Amino acid sequence: MSDRDDLLEEIKAKAVVHGDFVLSSGRRASWYVDLRRVTLDGAVAPLVGRVMLDATSDLDYDAVGGLTLGADPVATAMLHAAAARGRKLDAFVVRKADKQHGLQRRIEGPDVAGRRVLAVEDTSTTGGSVMTAVEALRAAGAEVVAVATILERGAADRIAAEGLEYRHPYEVADLGLD
Numbered sequence: 116m117s118d119r120d121d122l123l124e125e126i127k128a129k130a131v132v133h134g135d136f137v138l139s140s141g142r143r144a145s146w147y148v149d150l151r152r153v154t155l156d157g158a159v160a161p162l163v164g165r166v167m168l169d170a171t172s173d174l175d176y177d178a179v180g181g182l183t184l185g186a187d188p189v190a191t192a193m194l195h196a197a198a199a200r201g202r203k204l205d206a207f208v209v210r211k212a213d214k215q216h217g218l219q220r221r222i223e224g225p226d227v228a229g230r231r232v233l234a235v236e237d238t239s240t241t242g243g244s245v246m247t248a249v250e251a252l253r254a255a256g257a258e259v260v261a262v263a264t265i266l267e268r269g270a271a272d273r274i275a276a277e278g279l280e281y282r283h284p285y286e287v288a289d290l291g292l293d
């Protein structure tokens with residue numbers, strides 16, 4: 116089995132939940148994929164990092180992150196997987212709102228200004244969250260080379276309309292859901 120196959124089995128076993136849910140966008144859905152249950156699982160997080168690095172291996176970027184909270188463990192998993200492969204990859208966290216005290220930074224971590232960065236998510240439904248991160252990154256002077264999410268749930272058209280490359284190792288059909 117490949118890393119991609121192994122991670123898919125972990126997602127199906129641990130993250131898919133059926134019920135009546137309100138999504139981030141306010142839409143309702145009869146199923147939810149709680150990817151935090153895999154991205155924060157100590158046995159599975161290294162797999163997340165490798166799969167996301169493999170899905171973006173042809174892209175040139177040296178920092179990765181997105182809108183807190185779902186994006187954070189994805190970014191750090193990639194950082195550690197890259198380190199295990201002998202590659203330095205920084206991570207960053209985009210706050211949902213400006214911080215009012217301390218250094219008042221919207222984007223935490225090593226500076227992204229002038230750098231080629233990858234904007235990540237755990238899943239994207241409307242693309243609203245990841246585009247919030249993209250806008251904050253551009254405002255901070257970063258060049259966003261692409262968007263990458265573990266599971267594409269419906270955001271592909273919006274991300275394409277923004278002229279952004281979009282990588283996602285899995286889509287809804289892979290989970291047997293629609």
Ligand SMILES: O=P(O)(O)OC[C@H]1O[C@H](OP(=O)(O)OP(=O)(O)O)[C@H](O)[C@@H]1O
Pocket residue numbers: 139140182183184185186236237238239240241242243244245270
């Ligand atoms: O493509 P979208 O319509 O924006 O939906 C996807 C977003 O929803 C979830 O986060 P949520 O807003 O629940 O917040 P959290 O990451 O802080 O848990 C998920 O982690 C994505 O960030």
Ligand SMILES: O=C(O)c1cc(=O)[nH]c(=O)[nH]1
Pocket residue numbers: 137138139140146147148149150185238239240241268
């Ligand atoms: O759209 C969302 O808010 C959403 C959908 C989903 O399947 N998982 C998740 O964490 N958020």
